[in-house]
Amino acid sequence: HGILLTLHQSLFLLTNMAKLNRIKAVLAEQEKTSKWLAEQVGKSACTVSKWCGNTVQPDLKTLALIAKCLNVKVADLIKEPNEEL
Numbered sequence: 333h334g335i336l337l338t339l340h341q342s343l344f345l346l347t348n349m350a351k352l353n354r355i356k357a358v359l360a361e362q363e364k365t366s367k368w369l370a371e372q373v374g375k376s377a378c379t380v381s382k383w384c385g386n387t388v389q390p391d392l393k394t395l396a397l398i399a400k401c402l403n404v405k406v407a408d409l410i411k412e413p414n415e416e417l
Contacts, residue, residue: 353395354409356384358402372401 359369370380373394382388390398399406 351386352389352411353383353386354411355380355390355398358404358409359384362402364402369398369401373397 355369356366359366366380366384367377370377373380375394379388383390395406395409399409402409
C-alpha cells in the first residue's frame with residue numbers, strides 16, 4: 333500500500349503543480365491568439381497549445397520571451413501556488 337499511496341500522491345501533485353502558467357488567460361485578456369504567439373516566439377502552434385492547456389510548461393528563457401511579446405512581466409504569466417486553477 334505504501335507504494336500505491338506514494339504513486340497516487342505523486343500523480344496528484346504532478347497534475348496540480350503542472351498548471352502553473354496564465355498564458356491562455358493573458359492572451360485572452362489581450363485578444364491575441366495562440367497562433368499569433370507561436371509566430372512571435374518561433375514555436376509550433378501545437379507547442380503553444382500545450383502551454384495554454386498547461387500540459388507542458390515553457391522553459392524560463394521562452395517564458396521571458398513570451399512576457400516580452402505580450403508586454404507583461406514574467407510574474408504576470410505565472411500562477412501563485414494558492415491561486416485558483
